[in-house]
Amino acid sequence: MPRGLIHSEKDDVCVATTDIKKGEEVLCAYLENNSAHVIVKSMDDIPLGHKIALRDIKQGEKLLKYGRPIGMATANISKGQHVHVHNLKSMRWGK
């Protein structure tokens, strides 16, 4: 059973659909293609609904969800890390 979902194949993040503990291996399924999935090892505790990075992302890089940029990394983010307000910000507001 997947414990995370990914909206689009281009996406940089997986959304946790259960609470995930640091160090757990998480199976993330793609919504666009149910038979495809990736497994990512979580580097943080990730609460249900929060995002896990699927790749290393450099500070200043745009991050994709729904196949669209949802914000810009404010710090380097490693694969498996929690992506949230501490390391991602809007490109519209909070400039």
Place this chain on the structure above:
Amino acid sequence: MMTIKGYLRENGAVGVRNHVLVLPLDDLSNAAAIGVSKLVNGVVSVPHPYGRLQFGRDLDLFFHILSGTGANPNVAGVIIIGIEDNWANKVADGIAKTGKPVEVFPIEGYGDLKTIERASRKAKEIVQYASEKQRTEVDISSIVMSVKCGESDTTSGLASNPSVGVVVDKMVDLGAVAMFGETSELTGAEDIVADKMANQELREKFLKIYKEYVDVIEREGVDLLGSQPTQGNIKGGLTTIEEKALGNIQKLGHRKVNCVLDYLDPLIREKGGTLCFVNTSSAAAEAVTLFAAKGSVLHLFTTGQGNIVGHPLIPVVKITGNPKTAKFMSEHIDVDVSDLLDLKISLEEAGERVFNYMVKVMNGRLTAAEVLHHEEFSPIKLYISA
């Protein structure tokens, strides 16, 4: 063709509830209106803080919302109570066009107690008139509905919103009207919404409305970071307004938007189904109040972290995709689609679940918000008062 059992009103509009409304015209008239609702069984009052010294477009919007609320097809008849009768008569004239009974009771020259007595005698008559109205078989295409999300989280974009999108597609295909709004919460996806417009004219009108909203924010010199997304949204995993907007628009389904309404525009139905953008606030009660004033008789409300809003006159169906919210706030949730997160059901099945529940509510089943007295009535105000 598909039918439901609704209330056919004098002007041909169809309601799914049969309320008698006592409408206070202004803040000063709330006490008398509540007085009538305590004396007479079967009337609903909608206290609110406005109706004094408003002006310009704000005043026009106030009249639009009050007249539209009384004209809503879920309302069988209306009593209006106002400190002065000139503005109250203007609202009454708007409601009277629907053909339903409406009468105004001014407080000046009478005082509250005499007004409550006079209004209660008339309210009693209207309640008895309304009690004879029966549900009849009507085509579902006569329904006007609306959608909005609140206390959203990432499960809204994954599960509850796309489920509602399936319902919106189905209702539009059946020839009904579905309305959506939340102007501020389209930020980051406004180009996608613009691309969904059926023609260039609607596209320009939508972008003009959206730009006006952005201009207000900039003129006020504020940054909405911290309030959009809200703290509840952030707790639920949403990080930026762009992410929230992309989740939000999953509710819109896949049909072209063939109607764009600014605050004061009346609803015009398109043949073959109508999908309508309405310029609204993103605050739950304000948006639902405006949708109801535009004629929505039923609202689908998706929530992630657990928004509990209702409306005095239209059923608000709560849908969640968050298994924790479904469990810990179960008394507020009408439809749980959280099993979509485990991929145990398909999106089509989830949409079917929401649709079937909505039909039950149209036929008379009460929503959680109705049973729990969630009767939020919140007219939008644009300016400071004169």
